[in-house]
Amino acid sequence: MKFADWAYKIPESEIRRLLRFNVKYYYAGGKPGVLPTEIIAKILKKIGEDQLKNIEDGREQEVADIYNYGVTAGTDFFRKTLAERLRREGIETNWEQLMITTGSQQAIYLVLDTLIDPGDVIITTRPAYLGFLGPAGKLGANIITVPTDLDGIVPEYVENAIELSEKEFGKKPKMIYLVPDGDNPKGTNLPAKRRQALFDVAEAQDVLIIEDSPYRNIHFKGEKVFPIKSLDKENQRVVYLGSTTKEAMAARVGYALAPEELRENMIKGKGFLDLCTPLIMQRILDEYYRNYIDDMLPKINSTYEARAKAMIEAMDATFPAGERTDPKGGFFIWWESENKNFNAKEFLERVAMPNEVLFVPGEAFYPLGGMAYLPDSNSLQPTVAETHELRLSYSFKDEENIREGIPLLGKLLTEELG
Numbered sequence: 466m467k468f469a470d471w472a473y474k475i476p477e478s479e480i481r482r483l484l485r486f487n488v489k490y491y492y493a494g495g496k497p498g499v500l501p502t503e504i505i506a507k508i509l510k511k512i513g514e515d516q517l518k519n520i521e522d523g524r525e526q527e528v529a530d531i532y533n534y535g536v537t538a539g540t541d542f543f544r545k546t547l548a549e550r551l552r553r554e555g556i557e558t559n560w561e562q563l564m565i566t567t568g569s570q571q572a573i574y575l576v577l578d579t580l581i582d583p584g585d586v587i588i589t590t591r592p593a594y595l596g597f598l599g600p601a602g603k604l605g606a607n608i609i610t611v612p613t614d615l616d617g618i619v620p621e622y623v624e625n626a627i628e629l630s631e632k633e634f635g636k637k638p639k640m641i642y643l644v645p646d647g648d649n650p651k652g653t654n655l656p657a658k659r660r661q662a663l664f665d666v667a668e669a670q671d672v673l674i675i676e677d678s679p680y681r682n683i684h685f686k687g688e689k690v691f692p693i694k695s696l697d698k699e700n701q702r703v704v705y706l707g708s709t710t711k712e713a714m715a716a717r718v719g720y721a722l723a724p725e726e727l728r729e730n731m732i733k734g735k736g737f738l739d740l741c742t743p744l745i746m747q748r749i750l751d752e753y754y755r756n757y758i759d760d761m762l763p764k765i766n767s768t769y770e771a772r773a774k775a776m777i778e779a780m781d782a783t784f785p786a787g788e789r790t791d792p793k794g795g796f797f798i799w800w801e802s803e804n805k806n807f808n809a810k811e812f813l814e815r816v817a818m819p820n821e822v823l824f825v826p827g828e829a830f831y832p833l834g835g836m837a838y839l840p841d842s843n844s845l846q847p848t849v850a851e852t853h854e855l856r857l858s859y860s861f862k863d864e865e866n867i868r869e870g871i872p873l874l875g876k877l878l879t880e881e882l883g
């Protein structure tokens with residue numbers, strides 16, 4: 466069988482590969498580890514009882530409708546609930562501007578598929594979420610990565626990279642993609658000043674920002690900063706992607722708020738992918754968002770905070786020389802060895818996995834091909850994936866497990882690196 470070119474060019478995502486392994490010390494994928502199981506069970510019971518009552522009362526059609534196809538953009542009721550929550554965050558929107566997607570992963574794909582022709586340019590962070598890099602590569606984008614520090618992306622570098630894009634590729638980038646809250650993979654939170662500066666750069670240069678924020682509500686330290694989308698009063702400059710996965714469950718429901726014409730085309734694209742996101746999931750989540758989430762979030766966040774703290778303490782006590790990030794929220798900590806010759810991927814396979822420890826090697830978060838913006842020379846150079854970095858997730862395993870597993874990883878790394 467001869468496949469389309471991309472099937473040969475784009476490898477399987479490292480995370481999808483690692484999700485298959487069931488090890489004792491699992492710090493790889495961004496799997497939610499604090500699920501509101503009891504609440505969801507209550508919601509299911511209530512929905513079931515309501516449905517039985519409707520059937521008894523001769524209103525079976527109402528029940529049947531939730532198990533049928535729905536409008537591609539999503540149900541009115543859930544879009545209204547989400548729009549109300551976004552307004553609380555300072556995002557001016559009404560429910561008709563929102564679309565529901567099958568996970569925010571689908572929204573990422575739809576934004577890219579709607580905007581990117583082969584050869585178009587995208588700017589993103591270095592490192593970047595691999596679930597963005599994969600589809601961007603599949604669609605033939607030229608990816609320019611911009612370095613990040615312990616606070617995330619540097620707007621001035623983005624501005625320089627936009628100018629260099631015109632020289633290198635003869636065109637401006639079509640979009641800037643970033644995860645400003647609880648970044649995946651670095652676990653950083655972009656400060657307010659940089660959000661404003663990045664928005665100003667995008668306005669001045671006429672480039673769209675994709676603000677991917679599935680970890681927005683997983684926040685446990687310091688003040689929460691406004692979403693970049695809240696600066697976009699005309700709904701013209703920023704696409705905001707939200708998800709229910711990290712704060713509710715992996716029911717595969719996300720949402721997107723995009724400029725009108727873009728949204729219409731994304732809905733058209735969604736029609737080609739899955740026609741609609743299951744209505745029953747929207748119904749369950751609507752109940753959760755209307756009645757439970759505000760009580761649940763502090764509990765969820767304090768558990769993640771304790772896990773992050775356990776991981777940080779164990780890393781600081783047992784890891785060899787290197788630098789780590791200090792998450793204020795999200796699921797991840799990023800660690801860079803001082804030894805640039807360290808190969809985290811090779812170490813994972815040879816040492817960590819036989820010891821039941823799993824993390825994601827940093828290499829996975831670099832694009833295949835593409836260009837890297839280098840501030841020292843203010844130039845674009847071919848991307849070189851760093852091998853001495855790794856991403857640890859504290860979301861899935863409990864504190865006790867982390868207090869065992871991370872010192873074990875620290876010991877193994879120290880034996881390796883001295």
Ligand SMILES: Cc1ncc(COP(=O)(O)O)c(C=O)c1O
Binds near residue numbers: 495567569677707709
């Ligand atoms: C940055 C980022 N965006 C999008 C997603 C996809 O989330 P979902 O499709 O579950 O909404 C993830 C999941 O890990 C993520 O980390």
